[in-house]
Amino acid sequence: MSEVNNKTVQKIATREAYGKALAEFGAQYPNLVVLDADLANATKTNTFQKAFPERHIDCGIAECDMMGIAAGLSTVGKIPFASSFAMFAAGRAYEQVRxxxxxxxxxxxIGATHAGITVGEDGASHQCLEDIALMRVIPGMVVINPSDAVEARAAVQAAxxxxGPVYLRFGRAAVPVINDREDYxxxxxxxxLLREGTDVTIVATGICVSxxxxxxxxxxxxxxxxEVINIHTIKPLDEELIIKSAKKTGKVVTAEEHSIIGGLGGAVSEALSEKAPTPVCRIGMNDIFGESGSAGALVAKYGxxxxxIYSKVKEFVK
Structure with missing residues (x-):
């Protein structure tokens, strides 16, 4: 729990919601199967494993093989969720995914957990800051980066x-629940569109939305x-919403726990440069690797x- 504007806000990791959603929907979809690469406790697919042991496959530390097995299962009517850390799912197994x-x-x-710098103490080798860019460039791949536990559950059901192929990005650290409302x-x-505004548009994804x-x-x-917009689906991008807001405010800021190259910032800049040229400020990891440290300290250090976000937007606007 945390306090925001004197309101108690619950914090839940999106990977936790991912595991619970798989177990929940497992009963509804008998053809749903889950694969993991010796990380079921960390990715939280162990929740599904306990409920449906016969439909959970531990592929061992062999992510590339896991993607091939998932591909095969999909051709016989199964809906496979292949789960591992983002660094391994998008990075190590890229050729097989492609x-x-x-x-x-x-x-x-593809259920990719432990994405971004909030992996924390595991350091730069495990802090995948390139996965959105890698998955975006694969033709036909849907890329989803939920902002909280509510959105993570909804994303699993939508997937x-x-x-077709879907890449779902989840985090290790607990994040504020912001979508627990009836009209979500x-x-x-x-x-x-989370907040209307007139001076600047902040387009955010994942943990940067709250x-x-x-x-x-x-x-x-x-x-x-x-104005604040939550872009949970980076591909296909909601260009219509972003362009409409950009034309109204005249300035756009993107915020993501990912490299500013090829991620949300890249996607938004591409869309605006082609259809509504607008000044853009990209907030994210600036062509650098992360480092070891607590999730909170790293998020603060890298702005x-x-x-x-407040400081960079204020500087950009004025």
Whole structure:
């Protein structure tokens, strides 16, 4: 639990929600199978494993083989979720994801946990800051990066119902639950307007969404009216929503726990440069690797928290 504007906010890791969602939907979808690479306790697929042991496959420390097995299962009517750390799922197994899943456009879902610098003490070798870029460039791959536990659960269900390859990005650290409201709706390829504004648009994804909302509150105290958009689906990108907001505010800031190269910032910049040229400030990891440290300390150091986003937006606007 944490306090935001005197309101108690629950914190849950999106990987926790991922594991619970798989177990929940396992009963509804008998063709749902889950694969893991000797990391079921960390990825939280052990929740599904306990409920449906006969539909959980531990492939061992062999992520490339796991992707091939998932591809094969999809061709006989199964809906496989292949799970591992983002560094291994998107990085180590990239060739298999590209050639065995992406190229034949198979119905495989990749559940990548422990993404970004919030992996913390595991350090740069495990802090995958390139996975969104890698998955975005694969033709036909849907890329989803949920902002909280509510969105993570909804993303899993949407991925199950979608026919085709999907990359789902989850985090290790607990993050504020911001989507626990009755009117919340998740739709692949549709962003969510969380706050209307007139002076600047903040387009955020993943853990940076809650930070962007906090930053917007601080900016309001300085007389800067920021619009905040949650982009949970980076591919396909909701260009219509982003362009409409950019035309209204005239300035766009992107915020992500990922490299500013090839991720959300790249996707938004590409769309705007082609269809609505707008000044853009990209907040993220600036062509650098992470380092070992606590998740909170790293997020603050690299300016991905509310204070960091507030400072950069304020400087950009003025």
């Amino acid at each position: 050639n065995s899943i992406g190229y034949p456009h198979l119905n495989v879902k 199950i119902e979608y026919v 709706k998740f739709e692949i390829g549709k962003g969510v 930070a962007a909302l906090e930053a917007a509150e601080k900016l309001a105290e300085d007389g800067i009216n920021a 991905l928290d509310a204070d960091g």
